[in-house]
Amino acid sequence: MTNRQQSDRLDPATVIRAGLDLLDEKGLDAVSTRAVADRLGVRINTVQWHVKTKARMLDLMADAVLGEIPLTDLPAEPAERARELARRFRRGLLSHRDGAALVVGTYPAEPGTLAFAEALVEALLASGLGDREAAWTSWAVIYFALGLTQEEQAVDHRPLGDILARAISATTHPALHRVAGHLAPGSFDERFEFGVEAILAGR
Numbered sequence: 001m002t003n004r005q006q007s008d009r010l011d012p013a014t015v016i017r018a019g020l021d022l023l024d025e026k027g028l029d030a031v032s033t034r035a036v037a038d039r040l041g042v043r044i045n046t047v048q049w050h051v052k053t054k055a056r057m058l059d060l061m062a063d064a065v066l067g068e069i070p071l072t073d074l075p076a077e078p079a080e081r082a083r084e085l086a087r088r089f090r091r092g093l094l095s096h097r098d099g100a101a102l103v104v105g106t107y108p109a110e111p112g113t114l115a116f117a118e119a120l121v122e123a124l125l126a127s128g129l130g131d132r133e134a135a136w137t138s139w140a141v142i143y144f145a146l147g148l149t150q151e152e153q154a155v156d157h158r159p160l161g162d163i164l165a166r167a168i169s170a171t172t173h174p175a176l177h178r179v180a181g182h183l184a185p186g187s188f189d190e191r192f193e194f195g196v197e198a199i200l201a202g203r
Helices: 003-009 010-028 033-040 043-052 056-068 078-094 099-104 112-125 131-157 160-167 174-183 190-201
Strands: none
Touching: 003 112, 003 190, 010 043, 033 043, 033 056, 033 112, 043 056, 043 099, 056 078, 056 112, 078 099, 078 112, 078 131, 078 190, 112 131, 131 190, 160 174
């Protein structure tokens, strides 16, 4: 079968779906155009026909993750709508293995990403923020959600609580030692709600 015939068997959506399946099974480090080609049973240049490069494929995968976030049945009240969008963003990241690490490493101006950003910024504008404040608050919410979710998805691989406990003491780091119980991994739902509320309250 020629490369063109193989390419005709595929479309970009099929390639991206295979990439997401690979992500869910093996993690972000295992995702490459070659690995996706092997999964689909085609040559690597057949995959590249549709996505060009690994970076482009990851952009489209990240956009697909955000495109899965439902944007209907949102609260009518703007501030609560923004909170709910932040929650859905985190759930969308958590729905895929290494979802936060995938999204944080990309910057796609693609339909799913733009639709989510539009909904979040619209909610912030409707809540009374000015243009700059709405734009920057949306970044703050997204960056916070990405960072916390990336920690949450990696926590099984990094015993941060044990590392922190060994590194500090009441003598060397009294403030950190005092609050250490609140710095250890865990309580991600509560930490997320606290962080989003702090961002939106301080806008």
